Amino acid sequence: MAEKENKNKAFTGTGRRKRAVARVRIIPSGKGRITINGKKHDNYFSTVDNRVQVVRPLSVAKMEDSLDVKANVKGGGVSGQAGAVSLGIARCLVQLEPNLRSTLRREDLLTRDPRAKERKKYGRKGARRRFQWTKR
Numbered sequence: 001m002a003e004k005e006n007k008n009k010a011f012t013g014t015g016r017r018k019r020a021v022a023r024v025r026i027i028p029s030g031k032g033r034i035t036i037n038g039k040k041h042d043n044y045f046s047t048v049d050n051r052v053q054v055v056r057p058l059s060v061a062k063m064e065d066s067l068d069v070k071a072n073v074k075g076g077g078v079s080g081q082a083g084a085v086s087l088g089i090a091r092c093l094v095q096l097e098p099n100l101r102s103t104l105r106r107e108d109l110l111t112r113d114p115r116a117k118e119r120k121k122y123g124r125k126g127a128r129r130r131f132q133w134t135k136r
Contacts, residue, residue: 011095015088017113020076024088026096030068036085037073050082057090057109061100083113 008029015022034041034054045051058064069089073081090109094101104110118127125131 011092013088013091013095015084015086015091015112017083017087018076018080018116020073020080020084022071022073022081022084022088024069024071024085024092026089026092027068027070028066028096030066032065032067034069034071036071036081041085045078045082047078050078053082053086054089056107057086057093057104060103060107060109061093061097063093067096087112 011026011028013024013026015024036044036054041051041054045054055064058067058069069092071085071088073085075081076084086109090104093104094110101110120127123131
């Protein structure tokens with residue numbers, strides 16, 4: 001009975017990376033389509049690395065062809081958006097199948113990457129770069 005409920009229910013998850021935020025929905029009774037901001041993920045991400053990063057949680061869980069993924073991404077750059085979508089998909093998979101948590105954790109797919117742009121400090125040109133020194 002619980003398995004039938006999971007087939008009709010959509011699971012949601014949020015992924016963040018740098019300045020990018022992804023809201024991800026997984027539909028269990030799907031055919032393996034991945035849609036990001038209304039476009040196919042192959043068209044949205046131009047580099048192979050980003051495409052592979054998005055599909056990686058599904059391939060680790062061996063569910064590439066049985067789920068549909070719809071993601072809405074805002075902010076950041078292309079690489080950060082790919083990381084955000086990947087984390088969102090991994091979190092959705094844990095909701096769908098809780099025993100996948102250890103597998104996804106082992107592959108480092110549930111860890112939020114905390115690296116972000118360092119803030120600019122006063123008296124500096126950037127975060128660390130100093131103003132150019134002139135002798136005369």
